[in-house]
Amino acid sequence: DAGITQSPRHKVTETGTPVTLRCHQTENHRYMYWYRQDPGHGLRLIHYSYGVKDTDKGEVSDGYSVSRSKTEDFLLTLESATSSQTSVYFCAISSYESSYEQYFGPGTRLTVT
């Protein structure tokens, strides 16, 4: 299994509070991705990174920001959480060396009350 961890694994927070989710990899993969998974929508891309300090928006980026200050860590921040951001969040990584297959972390279940 690819070395990807996500923290926290579960979180309950209140509307309006800031939340940061962390993705950590030990594979030295160049690309990192944040997705959210919701019933009926499958996986939707929030943001992705193609290198340290290089990020871009995905399909559902409103209300989210990201940062990548080193290869192994990719942070997802909800500046002011809303109930619509209740979801399961997955991090994924890929690289040229892995033939661009995406490897997924175990997920973070976030509930905004």
Place this chain on the structure above:
Amino acid sequence: GDSVTQMEGPVTLSEEAFLTINCTYTATGYPSLFWYVQYPGEGLQLLLKATKADDKGSNKGFEATYRKETTSFHLEKGSVQVSDSAVYFCALSDWGNTGNQFYFGTGTSLTVIP
């Protein structure tokens, strides 16, 4: 833009039945195609892949053939087991302006009953 459409579920089969989950795609370039599987409470795991037209990906008895003429990548298994119960996602990988991007279908839930 690129997209993936897969058959909606849920799908319920008896053990040893034949499985087909349909997947079609739209892409501007020459994508790679994937099937991922998600077991309850877990992340997605790569099941199989195909990187060019007419390639067949296979793993654990599952197969899918990259059909460029019909833009399809249907997943098949000849005899399903209870342990195959999971959600299956079709996906494509293509190149955008800033690198490699994935597009996922909405997932198909499979339940296999003894």
